[in-house]
Amino acid sequence: MSDNSVRPSWETYFMDIAVLVSRRSTCVRRAVGAVIVKDKRILTTGYNGAPVGLKHCTEIGCIRETMKVPSGERHELCAGLHAEQNAIIQAAFHGVSIRGATLFCTNLPCSICAKMIINAGIKSIYYLSDYADAMSEKYLKEAAIELIKLDAAAGAGENACPSAPEK
């Protein structure tokens, strides 16, 4: 009795999960979700927030917010890890190889994440929203990482709010 006409594509399915994962974010500025997939199977997930045991920006505030640091700059000021970083770290934590995998991320990765993605062996990236970091696309292109922007209106991420409005 299932209605196959509403069955989502693999791309929509994984991106919808990335959007769902982003809802666990504890960043006061932007909620990002990441899912690492290989052979149509989810290996790891990640959202942006402080490392285990450290206080979250939602509890103590974020110095980047206080200092009005523009999006994409001075990441070192905040204890938060990015969603993509947490997804890669989760692979290390559990000893899972993500070589040759695909990343689904609600946002285009920043340049720091881009460098990690390249050396983690991830080969392609699907994303929904852009990110203010001129270097990351340059790095990914140079390393021949496939970069695919999904149309949020076309299904993936619909009904979702991957990004808190930039303040």
Ligand SMILES: [Zn+2]
């Ligand atoms: Zn923060």
Ligand SMILES: [Zn+2]
């Ligand atoms: Zn990043």
